[in-house]
Amino acid sequence: MKKFTTILCVSVFVAVFLFMFVFSVFLPRTEVSDYSVLKEWPEFSFETFFSGEYLKDVVYCFTDTINSRDRFIDFETKINDLYGIKDDEQLYVVYEESDDEADNSIASEAIPNESSAIIDVTSDISDISDISDISDYSESSIVSSEEESSTPIESDESDTSSSEPMDEPEGDVNPEMSGSILIVGTRAIELYGGSTSGAERYAKILNEFADKLNNSVNVYSMVIPKASAYYVEQAKGYEGYIYRNKRDIDTISNNLSEKVIDVNIYNTLGIHADEEIYFRTDTHWSALGAYYGAQVFAEKAGIAFDPLSEYTKVQREGYIGVMYKYSDYNSKILNNPENFTVYYPDTEYDVYYYSKESFNENPLTFDKDHDGIPDYNGFFWDIGDNQRSSWYSTFIRGDSYAVKAVSKDCKNGRKLLIVKDSYGNALAPFLMKGFEEIYIVDCREYTVSLNDTIEQFGITDVLFAECTFSAVGKYLNYLEELCS
Structure with a gap:
């Protein structure tokens, strides 16, 4: 035996x-x-x-x-989750100090850097080698709560979200910090510190830009709140992050001149916050959130805008966005995937993709049968299951290209230039009914001055669309250069 x-x-x-x-x-x-x-x-x-x-x-x-490397990581996460009660983890919040506020703390005006907390995964997914690991971005800028602030931000009762309280999220709602991410129930949230001086600078740049333009060109500002503006209400001790989003958006609104049309979507998104307007597992808003934002812009711009029922809704199950990685592979994110939804417009249009630096070269052509190049249908790209966390790049393939769209239905003579960060990628499909042509550029990549672009293509409307992180952070350096 x-x-x-x-x-x-x-x-x-x-x-x-x-x-x-x-x-x-x-x-x-x-x-x-x-x-x-x-x-x-x-x-x-x-x-x-x-x-x-x-x-x-x-x-x-x-x-x-x-x-199957990534599936081994997922399996390890599931095994670790079976260990039971874990020791309390040290709290980390990611910030970047601005030049003029280098000595300020979380209790004052630290400017978070979007790339230090979350790598922009919407860059060219065909050249993923350009994307560095998060430790390269955050190691030098991670601040321990014991060094910086021993308690979460207190809320300001006099100025908080105007939206209704959220329904209790599914699962355990006890907030926890996982990596640099706050987990509330099954939702992963970036904590937004903000900067009033950054907000003032953003408004100043747009004001000066609008002053240089012909009065026939309309300039709009849409600053998109982060999810922390609506979903930390039940995370005791973190309610102040609601205030910080609203404070910076209001600061921008109050400092914009009459030549810049303010597209303030804060309250509109708050009304719909119990809907899936932000991803639970990713850093971006969803197509539904972009629809509500585009609706407010359409009202300000006076253009035709279709109800959501006119779009073809397509859902993809099993989405787990970048928050899974940046929460140190938290099992609550892995075990609670969500749907990734797109809305296809019924408007016929043609889309042309250019080098992300300019429109000066000929449009790019793609061999759809070539390995590594996903199929696409207009604004929408088919990102494979092996790149699950990059599904947000479904919209215009992330920040990889400058994009031109030409409507076959709209003939009103209006041409829109969208200057955006990755949040703006999801907007254009909802605006094809209102503009003959739409041009989309990422100000972090585009190298031609906006004035030259406006003159070259006869632009009638310019929309600046970016999240609060970008509007008060390093995005401003790129924006200032393009607007000069």
């Missing part, structure tokens, strides 16, 4: 070893990861070979690109 047991144990061990050897060496390698930039095969040199670095990098490459 003892001999049989020994043989059985050895056989099982050898079988497992052989299986893992074949699995890790001979099965197809993982080429794209949802969660990190994969290690590339090292370049050989005698120096690195004899130093041991070459073989070390080879081993790293093999382990980093093992078949």
